[in-house]
Amino acid sequence: MKILVQKFGGTSVATPESRLAAIRHIERARQDGYAVVVVVSAMGRKGDPYATDTLLSLLNLGEAQASVSPRDRDMLLACGETISAVVFANALRTRGHEVQVMTGAQAGILTNGDFGNARIQNIRPERMLCALAADQIVVVMGFQGVDDNGEITTLGRGGSDTTATAIGVALEAEAVDIFTDVSGIMTADPRLVDDARQLSQVTYTEICNLAYQGAKVIHPRAVEIAMQRNIPIRVRSTHSDDPGTLVTQAPQQLEHGALFDRFVTGIAHSANVTQIRVAGDSIGTSSIFTLMAEYKISVDFISVTPFEVAFTVGDDVAHIAVQQLEKLGYVPETRPGCAKVSVVGAGIMGVPGIMARIVEALAIEGIDILQSADSHTTIWVLVDGDHMGPAVRALHRAFQLAELTV
Numbered sequence: 001m002k003i004l005v006q007k008f009g010g011t012s013v014a015t016p017e018s019r020l021a022a023i024r025h026i027e028r029a030r031q032d033g034y035a036v037v038v039v040v041s042a043m044g045r046k047g048d049p050y051a052t053d054t055l056l057s058l059l060n061l062g063e064a065q066a067s068v069s070p071r072d073r074d075m076l077l078a079c080g081e082t083i084s085a086v087v088f089a090n091a092l093r094t095r096g097h098e099v100q101v102m103t104g105a106q107a108g109i110l111t112n113g114d115f116g117n118a119r120i121q122n123i124r125p126e127r128m129l130c131a132l133a134a135d136q137i138v139v140v141m142g143f144q145g146v147d148d149n150g151e152i153t154t155l156g157r158g159g160s161d162t163t164a165t166a167i168g169v170a171l172e173a174e175a176v177d178i179f180t181d182v183s184g185i186m187t188a189d190p191r192l193v194d195d196a197r198q199l200s201q202v203t204y205t206e207i208c209n210l211a212y213q214g215a216k217v218i219h220p221r222a223v224e225i226a227m228q229r230n231i232p233i234r235v236r237s238t239h240s241d242d243p244g245t246l247v248t249q250a251p252q253q254l255e256h257g258a259l260f261d262r263f264v265t266g267i268a269h270s271a272n273v274t275q276i277r278v279a280g281d282s283i284g285t286s287s288i289f290t291l292m293a294e295y296k297i298s299v300d301f302i303s304v305t306p307f308e309v310a311f312t313v314g315d316d317v318a319h320i321a322v323q324q325l326e327k328l329g330y331v332p333e334t335r336p337g338c339a340k341v342s343v344v345g346a347g348i349m350g351v352p353g354i355m356a357r358i359v360e361a362l363a364i365e366g367i368d369i370l371q372s373a374d375s376h377t378t379i380w381v382l383v384d385g386d387h388m389g390p391a392v393r394a395l396h397r398a399f400q401l402a403e404l405t406v
Helices: 016-031 054-056 069-091 126-133 161-171 203-211 220-229 285-294 316-329 354-364 387-397
Strands: 003-008 035-040 100-101 110-111 120-123 137-141 145-148 152-154 177-182 202-203 233-237 245-248 265-279 298-305 310-316 331-344 370-372 377-382
Touching: 003 016, 003 161, 016 035, 016 069, 016 177, 035 069, 035 126, 035 161, 054 069, 069 100, 069 145, 069 152, 100 126, 110 161, 110 220, 110 310, 120 152, 120 161, 126 137, 126 316, 137 331, 145 161, 161 177, 161 220, 202 203, 203 220, 203 245, 203 265, 203 331, 220 233, 265 316, 265 387, 285 310, 298 370, 331 387, 354 377, 354 387, 377 387
Parallel strands: 003 035, 003 177, 035 137, 100 137, 110 145, 177 233, 202 245
Antiparallel strands: 110 120, 145 152, 233 245, 265 310, 265 331, 298 310, 331 377, 370 377
């Protein structure tokens, strides 16, 4: 069989009109000779009756949130995808299609027992393969699996993306289509950059870095799974026939035969972070980060010298970090309301002048760099939150991303 996995996000299954648009993509794939596995998210977004965040809000009622167990919470949250899958399958049947709906467990998705953020350990695809061989469309509830004890688990934010690519790997699919409400991956957030361009192709590494640095089109865990077996991902719009953005292992050739060659692919950003600095003649570096781990505070942008430790945390947990550091006798300096702006590109490695261009572009706009770091494919700068938009636009111009041909 030639298998295609198609994942539809919450807005793609929220209304009869959007479900019909999604079904037309499935029908075109079947006309092209594909056996199709559909993965669905919970319907809509926060405020919609069956969205994940809406279900979660049911627990925010005084003492209820404190008393619910992680196991019970996962049982509640899995209901969103259950409702979505059954409704979507019914819409398919009204158009004459044979459909089999499966929970994550029935689809063979086996996870560890980390409720709320479970990791997929194995997929046993036999039941899906039998249904596909019988010419049925398989509709799988995303975001969920089952552990060794038969307990329902959920995969955390972006879990339906992860479900889709993991199934794609297990079934050796031709590709995984991620359908959403945007037409593809952009060079920057179009809400900040008027001339942001849609990319026709990116590498797995580039989209992982864009996603980790704030671009929210696809979850990086999903990309990492697809990369293990080189399963192509296409990020597409439910309401368009546009081919979207292709995510693959290596740069592809352009239609005219020239090689895809660019230093920078896109500019990502994330807001609402606090910079914390701890200075002194002797810094207990390990104790600082052990403390943050103990309180489950994710740290980023780490800079360590013999006399200072600097890092960032989310604004929402900065007060906890400061309180705990003060209990250890430290006197942390904080700068809340910062933003991280990231320059991402597989061509950055080994190219001189990239950082110089970043510094110059921001200096022209009068934007101070509070901290910086780099990797083979990404350079990060920390700026004041009020400067986030101007910084993104300045770097987009500096690397001429509006002129990209791919």
